[in-house]
Amino acid sequence: MNFLNLEYFVVLSEEMNFSKAAARLYISQQSLSAHIHKLEHEFGLPLFDRGIPLQLTEAGTYFLESAKVILDEKANLEKHLSDLRDFQCGDLTIGIPSSRSAVVLPQLVINFQKQFPQVNIHLVEGDSNEITQALYDKRTDITIGFELNDPERLASERLYLETTQIVVPNQILEQYFKTRAPLLQGKALPLHIFGDCPFVGINKDTWLGNVLYGACRKEGFHPNIVMETKNTISMLSLCCGGAGICICPSSFLSARWSPLSRQLLSSATTFPLLYEEGQSWITLSHLKDRYLSLAARAFTKIAKQFYAPNETDSSAEA
Structure with a gap:
């Protein structure tokens, strides 16, 4: 048994398809099949049921668990030895x-x-x-x-x-509050103050989505989501462009190397979100x-x- 055979076996068990596994390994299907046959011959047991679809046998399932452990230990050993030699490479x-x-x-x-x-x-x-x-x-x-x-x-x-900030486009402040600074900046605010305004939402499965919809539930209102995205940068770009209010991690607004321009970020006003779970x-x-x-x-x-x-x-x- 050698490590290459084990690696090929694990990849095939993940793909459960000789063609896909061979492509992933950059070898031919014939070569992959030969490596698997070597393992099966060595242990005297079939590791795969070669029907349609391809499946692991009972022996193959047990062998997979052990193969992963062996390869993990090999990776740990290689890293350790590499460190002893010269970790800088x-x-x-x-x-x-x-x-x-x-x-x-x-x-x-x-x-x-x-x-x-x-x-x-x-x-x-x-x-x-x-x-x-x-x-x-x-x-x-x-x-x-x-x-x-x-x-x-x-x-x-x-x-x-x-922590989390409420990001409000300046044009929405002017439209709904008749001023760009209706509230004391730097003071944490509940989200319902902006309950009548349009919002740019973010996927509910994300941490930020949980914060947004959790704060709304706690404050007893449903946000008017005019569009939703899965990406924080996209959400913030849409917000600063005037599409609607969003809530955003503070770090995305304060980092000097933010991917958003200072000019775009300056087109909105921020307020800390008053919501304990927002940090x-x-x-x-x-x-x-x-x-x-x-x-x-x-x-x-x-x-x-x-x-x-x-x-x-x-x-x-x-």
């Missing part, structure tokens, strides 16, 4: 929600690459649920995102406390049972140092 895979990467990563990556220019950084992006799953699937070394309540499996470092820690997490490379440790240290002065500051530059 390694790889680091970071999971982060797509929208948040635009405001969190630039300065962290720049600081890291100045110190460790030979480490290759790879990103796994998606929504928060996808990033969390990637962490548990061991497809990332570390993830940056909302705090997860799983102390038995995860080790986490708090970076900064995310959450942003953390850097990794699996406790997986070897944390020196590159990952170095990145974690840089992130903690970068955010240390702002740990209790809701306007942290994130």
Whole structure:
């Protein structure tokens, strides 16, 4: 048995299709079939039922669990040995929600690459649920995102406390309140004050969507959603363009390297949202049972140092 055979077996068990698995591995179907036959010959048992659809046999199901453990241990060993040799030539895979990467990563990556220019950084992006799953699937070394309540499996470092702002286009302030500053800026406000105004919504399955609709339920009104998006940057762009009010994480508004122009952001007025659930820690997490490379440790240290002065500051530059 060799590791290559195990890797090919795991990929085929994930795809359950010789053609798709071979394409994913950049080999021919004949070559893939030969590797699987070698494993089956070695153990004297069929690992796949080659009917339609392709299925794992009982032996194959058991073998898959063990194969994943063996390959995980191999990956841990390789990272450990690479660190002992020269971790500065390694790889680091970071999971982060797509929208948040635009405001969190630039300065962290720049600081890291100045110190460790030979480490290759790879990103796994998606929504928060996808990033969390990637962490548990061991497809990332570390993830940056909302705090997860799983102390038995995860080790986490708090970076900064995310809070929520009500973002109101200036033209909507003028239309509904006859002024651009009807309320005291800097004072937390309940959302129902803007209950008659149009809103740009965000998917209910996201943390921000839960905050929006949770605040509305608590205050007893239904927001007038004129359009909805899954992306925070898109939502904020539509809002600042005048489409409607939105609620937005404070870090997206305060970061110097925000992907939105200062001119666009200046076309709206912001007010802190008066809603306790509208805040959450942003953390850097990794699996406790997986070897944390020196590159990952170095990145974690840089992130903690970068955010240390702002740990209790809701306007942290994130």
